[in-house]
Amino acid sequence: AQSVAQPEDQVNVAEGNPLTVKCTYSVSGNPYLFWYVQYPNRGLQFLLKYITGDNLVKGSYGFEAEFNKSQTSFHLKKPSALVSDSALYFCAVRDPQGLSGGSYIPTFGRGTSLIVHP
Template sequence: AQSVAQPEDQVNVAEGNPLTVKCTYSVSGNPYLFWYVQYPNRGLQFLLKYITGDNLVKGSYGFEAEFNKSQTSFHLKKPSALVSDSALYFCAVRDMHEIYNQGGKLIFGQGTELSVKP
């Protein structure tokens, strides 16, 4: 079965410091991996995705994520955090092995609350 784990409910970072939001996944086939961000009282916004190719993916707002197949991880990173980055972050996976059966369904992690303090 497909699953996504975000082991940290909350991450606290000082402004200007690097940030990491962790994500690990479990699929039977090859994964398509996504990060979304949710600001208060807003819908989810797409940040970046890994489909194939380079393991380091760059996305919106200076975020990047590294796909690590051996560790089944897709951690979200940013070199220098901003207070405005404070939000709820979701990792999601789509299992390509299952796509013929399950179509476009995304499996989401539980979310990680990122708090960046001045």
Template structure:
């Protein structure tokens, strides 16, 4: 069974400090990994993805994430947090796409509320 764990319900950091939001997963094969952000009263916005290749991927708004296959982790990071980064962050995975198949659903973690204080 596919599953995603975000062990922290909340992460609090001071503006200007680095931030990390943790994600581990359990998916067969080599999964596709994603991070999404949700601001209040909004849908989910795509931040970044890991499909293959370099383990460090960069995304929108200065965020990056590191894929670690041995630890089955995909932690979201940012070197210097901004107050405007405060939002709900979701890690998501999907199994690898079989040749000729249609892309399927994503499996989401429960979300981590990030608060950056001034």
């Protein structure tokens, strides 16, 4: 079965510093990988995705993520954090070939709370 791990419940960073939110995954085939952000009392908003091609993916609001197949990771990064980036971040994986237990459904991680201090 496919799975996603976000090893940190919370990440704290000072405004202006670089940030990294970690994500590792497990699927049988080649993965589709996503990052979503959730602000308080709001639905999830899509940030970026990796389907194929360049391992470095650029997304909304200056975020980027690097797909590392050997480490089965898809960490979210931003060079300079803003206080307004404080939110809950979710990594998700989908097996488009249905090799992970025959399911095509996307699986989300537990989420990482990012807190950016002024």
